[in-house]
Amino acid sequence: MKIAILSRNSSLYSTRRLVEACKARGHEPHVLDALRCYMNITSHRPSIHYKGEQLENYDAVIPRIGASVTFYGTAVLRQFEMMGVYPLNESVAISRARDKLRALQLLARKGIGLPVTGFAHKPDDIEDLITMVGGPPLVIKLLEGTQGIGVVLAETKQAAESVIEAFMGLKTNILVQEFIAEAGGADLRCLVIGEKVVAAMKRQGKEGEFRSNLHRGGTASLVRITPEERSTAVRAARTMGLNVAGVDILRSNHGPVVMEVNSSPGLEGIERASGKDVAGQIVAFIERNGKLGRTRTRGTG
Numbered sequence: 311m312k313i314a315i316l317s318r319n320s321s322l323y324s325t326r327r328l329v330e331a332c333k334a335r336g337h338e339p340h341v342l343d344a345l346r347c348y349m350n351i352t353s354h355r356p357s358i359h360y361k362g363e364q365l366e367n368y369d370a371v372i373p374r375i376g377a378s379v380t381f382y383g384t385a386v387l388r389q390f391e392m393m394g395v396y397p398l399n400e401s402v403a404i405s406r407a408r409d410k411l412r413a414l415q416l417l418a419r420k421g422i423g424l425p426v427t428g429f430a431h432k433p434d435d436i437e438d439l440i441t442m443v444g445g446p447p448l449v450i451k452l453l454e455g456t457q458g459i460g461v462v463l464a465e466t467k468q469a470a471e472s473v474i475e476a477f478m479g480l481k482t483n484i485l486v487q488e489f490i491a492e493a494g495g496a497d498l499r500c501l502v503i504g505e506k507v508v509a510a511m512k513r514q515g516k517e518g519e520f521r522s523n524l525h526r527g528g529t530a531s532l533v534r535i536t537p538e539e540r541s542t543a544v545r546a547a548r549t550m551g552l553n554v555a556g557v558d559i560l561r562s563n564h565g566p567v568v569m570e571v572n573s574s575p576g577l578e579g580i581e582r583a584s585g586k587d588v589a590g591q592i593v594a595f596i597e598r599n600g601k602l603g604r605t606r607t608r609g610t611g
């Protein structure tokens with residue numbers, strides 16, 4: 311198969327592994343920078359141009375769209391979909407997952423376990439917001455944050471109020487969430503492909519840190535997840551409409567709760583921790599499902 315990998319950087323671990331896996335299974339991978347793609351969106355025969363040439367005869371596309379280029383990246387992916395090229399994850403599903411508010415609302419509607427969570431932009435009554443989500447201790451997050459930056463633990467009402475006030479000054483959307491203390495500074499990353507969790511790891515924050523992000527000094531290890539955690543991860547991915555997803559779960563004393571569903575999960579941590587060939591399994595999934603014109607939402611999303 312001729313497979314496009316939408317990635318801005320071919321030297322990234324995940325991109326390299328996907329290229330390797332495609333080649334190892336006899337396919338022809340091409341790494342394309344979505345921002346360099348240009349297209350005539352009104353043409354009757356949708357096409358994409360890249361460095362002066364028209365992209366032709368692709369069978370499948372693997373989107374690895376970074377958070378900062380979601381808007382343009384999903385537009386390029388949509389154009390591939392309109393050409394009938396099979397997307398590993400659909401543009402609509404990626405947009406759903408990237409919008410944290412929309413994602414949590416959809417997960418809640420399906421009855422998937424979530425930490426009690428509030429959203430706000432410019433609340434007039436901060437005290438009421440705090441009470442609404444069950445009071446301190448609370449985790450307060452900037453919606454645009456990644457790698458644990460902009461995630462703060464407020465242990466008292468006073469602390470929560472001042473953090474919310476400070477975040478409000480940044481004129482951004484704020485998420486106020488029940489603190490799952492019993493998770494002990496750890497979370498689970500479940501890598502879902504299709505209807506299966508193919509690999510899972512536990513990330514543990516460093517001593518005295520409630521955030522488990524590897525970028526914040528956390529460490530990853532292999533973990534056995536429970537059947538309930540497994541089905542929660544699979545249902546979360548399915549709710550987003552993602553074929554491949556990294557589902558982040560906290561172990562709370564009211565069962566597994568989903569924090570986030572990532573549409574371009576990194577492969578390095580999970581392959582190292584699990585020793586599994588996740589990239590190979592992704593390509594195998596495409597072989598099974600990637601028929602031309604098999605895009606479910608083709609042109610309608």
Ligand code: ADP
Pocket residue numbers: 425449451455456457458459461487488489490491493495496497515520521522523558560569570
């Ligand atoms: P980011 O997108 O920046 O990684 P997250 O929402 O994933 O932000 O939060 C970073 C880390 O903080 C998580 O991996 C988890 O370990 C911890 N954390 C986040 N929310 C909670 C919560 N409600 N209760 C307990 N720990 C949390």
Ligand code: MG
Pocket residue numbers: 457458558570
């Ligand atoms: Mg995270």
